[in-house]
Amino acid sequence: MKLAVVVQRYGAAINGGAELHARYVAEHLAHHADVRVLTTCARDYITWRNEFPAGVEHVNGISVERFPVARERDERAFGMWSHRVFDMRHSIADELRWLESEGPFSPALVERVRRSGDEFDYVLLFNARYYQAYHGARAAPERAILVPTAERESFLGLEVFGPIFRGVRAIMYNSFEERAVIQAASSNHDVPGVVVGVGSEVPPNVDAARFRQTFGVDDRFVIYVGRIDRNKGCAELFEYFTRYAAESRRPPLLLLAGTALIDIPKHPRIRHLGFLTDQDKFNAVAAADALLMPSYFESLSMVMLEAWALARPVLANGRCDVLAGQCLRSNGGLYYRSEAEFAEALDRLLADAALSTALGRNGQAYYQRHYAWPVIEGKYLDTFARLGAEGRPSRRMAPVPGWLARRRKTLPSAADVVSRLPRGPVLRPSDTTAGEDAS
Numbered sequence: 001m002k003l004a005v006v007v008q009r010y011g012a013a014i015n016g017g018a019e020l021h022a023r024y025v026a027e028h029l030a031h032h033a034d035v036r037v038l039t040t041c042a043r044d045y046i047t048w049r050n051e052f053p054a055g056v057e058h059v060n061g062i063s064v065e066r067f068p069v070a071r072e073r074d075e076r077a078f079g080m081w082s083h084r085v086f087d088m089r090h091s092i093a094d095e096l097r098w099l100e101s102e103g104p105f106s107p108a109l110v111e112r113v114r115r116s117g118d119e120f121d122y123v124l125l126f127n128a129r130y131y132q133a134y135h136g137a138r139a140a141p142e143r144a145i146l147v148p149t150a151e152r153e154s155f156l157g158l159e160v161f162g163p164i165f166r167g168v169r170a171i172m173y174n175s176f177e178e179r180a181v182i183q184a185a186s187s188n189h190d191v192p193g194v195v196v197g198v199g200s201e202v203p204p205n206v207d208a209a210r211f212r213q214t215f216g217v218d219d220r221f222v223i224y225v226g227r228i229d230r231n232k233g234c235a236e237l238f239e240y241f242t243r244y245a246a247e248s249r250r251p252p253l254l255l256l257a258g259t260a261l262i263d264i265p266k267h268p269r270i271r272h273l274g275f276l277t278d279q280d281k282f283n284a285v286a287a288a289d290a291l292l293m294p295s296y297f298e299s300l301s302m303v304m305l306e307a308w309a310l311a312r313p314v315l316a317n318g319r320c321d322v323l324a325g326q327c328l329r330s331n332g333g334l335y336y337r338s339e340a341e342f343a344e345a346l347d348r349l350l351a352d353a354a355l356s357t358a359l360g361r362n363g364q365a366y367y368q369r370h371y372a373w374p375v376i377e378g379k380y381l382d383t384f385a386r387l388g389a390e391g392r393p394s395r396r397m398a399p400v401p402g403w404l405a406r407r408r409k410t411l412p413s414a415a416d417v418v419s420r421l422p423r424g425p426v427l428r429p430s431d432t433t434a435g436e437d438a439s
Contacts, residue, residue: 001032001033001034001121001122001384002033002034002035002036002119002120002121003029003033003034003035003036003120003121003122003123003124004035004036004037004038004113004116004119004120004122004123004124005022005025005026005029005035005036005037005038005124005126006037006038006039006109006113006123006124006125006126006132006133006136007019007022007037007038007039007126007127007132008039008040008042008045008048008103008104008126008127008130008131008132008133009039009040009042009043009045009104010022010023010037010039010059010064010066011023011043011052011059012059012060014043016227017127017149018126018127018147018149019126020302021126021127021147021149021198021302022037022124022126022147023059023060024198024199024200024201025124025147025198025376025380026062027060027061027062028199028373028376028377029377029380030061030062031377032377032381033121035062035063036062036063036064036065036120037059037062037063037064037065038065038067038109038112038113039064039065039066039067039109039132040066040067040068040069040104040106040109040132041053041054041066041067041068041069042069042104046073046075047072047073048069048072048073048103048104048105049069049072050068050069052066053066054066054067054068065112067106067108067109067112068106068108069103069104069105069106070105070106070107070108071103071105072103073101073102073103073104074101077101078098078101078102081094081097081098081101081102082098082101082102084098085098085158085413085414086154086157086413086414086415087413087415088413089409089410089411089412089413090409090411090413091406091407091408091409091410091411092159092160092400092401092405092406092407092408092411093406093407094409094411095158095159095160095411096160096400096406098158099131099134099160100131102129102130102131103130103131104130104131104132105131106131106132109132109136110131110132110135110136110139111139113135113136113139113140114139114140116140120140120143121143121384121388122143122144122145122169122384122387123136123140123143123144123145124145124147124172125137125144125145125146125147125168126147126149127147127148127149127150128146128148128149128150128155128161128164128165129150129153129155129161133146133164134160134161134164137164137167137168137397138164138397138400141167141168141169141396141397142169142392142393143169144167144168144169145168145169145170145171145172145383145387146164146165146168146170146171146172147171147172148165148171148173148174148178148182148299149174149299149300150178150181150182150299151178151297151298151299151322152177152181152297152321152418152421152423153297153418154414154415154418155414156181156182156185156414156417156418156421157185157412157413157414157415157416157417157418157421158414159411160400161185161186162185162186162187162188162398163397163398163399163400164397165182165185165186165188165191166186166187166188166190166191166395166397166398167395167396167397167398168191168397169191169192169387169393170191170192170193170194170383170387171188171191171192171193171194172193172194172196172379172380172383173193173194173195173196173197174195174196174197174198174299174300174322175195175197175299175300175322175325175326175426176195176325176426176429177321177322177325177425177426178195178299178300178322179193179195180422180426181321181421181422181423184421184422185417185418185421190395192383192386192387194379194382194383195429196376196379196380197300197305197370197371197376198300198302198371198376199305199371199372199373199375199376200302200305200306200309200371201278202282202306202309202310203278203279203282206282206283206286206310207283207286208283208286208287209287210283211280211283211284211286211287212287214280214283215273215280215284217253217255217287219252219253220252220253220289220350221252221253221254221255221287221288221289222252222253222254222255222288222289222290222291222292222315222346223254223255223256223257223284223285223288223290223291223292224237224254224255224256224257224258224291224292224293224294225257225258225276225281225284225285225291225303226257226258226295226303227258227259227261228256228258228259228260228261228262228264228272229261229262230261230262231295231296231297232294232295232296233294233295233296233317234262234294235262236294237254237292237294238264238265238270239339240339240342240343241254241269241270242265242267242270243339243343244342244343244346245267245269247343248347251269252269252289252350253269253270253271254269254270254271254292255271255273255284255288256270256271256272256273257273257274257275257276257281257284258275258276259274259275260272282306282310285303285306285307285310285312286310286312288307288312289313289349289350289356290312290313290314290315290333290346290349290350290356291303291304291307291312291313291314291315292314292315292316293314293315293316293317293323294316294317295317295320295323296317296319296320297320298320298322298323299322300322301316301322301323301326304316304323304326304333305367305371307363308330308332308333308360308363308364308366308367309364309367309368309371310360310364311357311360311361311363311364312360312363313332313333313334313349313355313356313359313360313363314327314332314333314334314359314363315333315334315335315336315342315345315346315349316333316334316335316336317335317336317337318335318336318337318341319337321423321424321425321426322425323335324424324425325425325426325427328425328427329366329427329429330362330363330366331359331362331363331366332359332360332362332363332364332366333359333363334348334349334359
């Protein structure tokens, strides 16, 4: 079997989000198939500037074909088109201009997918909102398997994505909440969809004591791992924690691991560790009393799964449907929807060792059942086998409307569309064999 993995950026040093997800999937599926990655020459997801040379290289044993980005992102134009399609009445032509302005605008990459013919059995497209996934799906719909990695975000309300979600061969979802919101937005219930997520590369020799010794940490602590950004809920986390620390007789340390994009409060109980190696990150999480996950929007939190792999409990933002749903289905963490709930839940985790231990063990069992790599690989391989047995699909992807229809400003704002979609955690998934237990 031959597989193509199509993703906006790719590299051993690109350690975030859908790009890391794509690399992990490519490297693990390479144990079972001939895998080739098709990507751009960009390293930075803000500018899409060409930094890698075009052509073929090998990354961790995987052949990677890179294609140039024809035009870097113009932040002013991208902002203008985003405002138009997300907040105003608009046309399909406006949405296509938004997609092009977001990028990475690489017609050469899309053309490579288009002319691949029968070279690949399946083309895995990461992630839904970007130019190469949208046009890649249209270039090879009979072989396209979409990995959306979509949060509850405004692009899901754009008209142009409906035919993509309804027209690909299959969709590999990160969570039941992601599947629910995409199905509500696109009515794609007849498209084969598996809740699969992604595993992690947990080192075999995690050492909590080594972290404490290396970084000079003697006190109890909770930890946040990831981009330190307002959009990740970190500003609110700082507000909640500083007031909690002021009112608590023995507050823990709050350790932060990751790149800071906002100012970090100068506070005696808050410490920024900077960017950690994978080994140091896992050592730190293993030593923590709990992992904090304050994000408002996630399709899947890899660091939350990693904490559970290490049997550590989680305290998550319950206003994120995905995080609340995973806490409920795993019974591996607590969640909060207000500052008072944050303080009460943190108090409980710190004071009740038996509860924390039980939550961590529940999370670890949940991780092993659903996110260990043999499980993830099996879900992909089962999907390929089922699609192969079905033969060619009977449905076809709807074409882009004609010139005049594309320009009619009849579409509501995407934000308004998404605001009307159902929300909340999925407590009882309809197919428990496809990803997580319903309990």
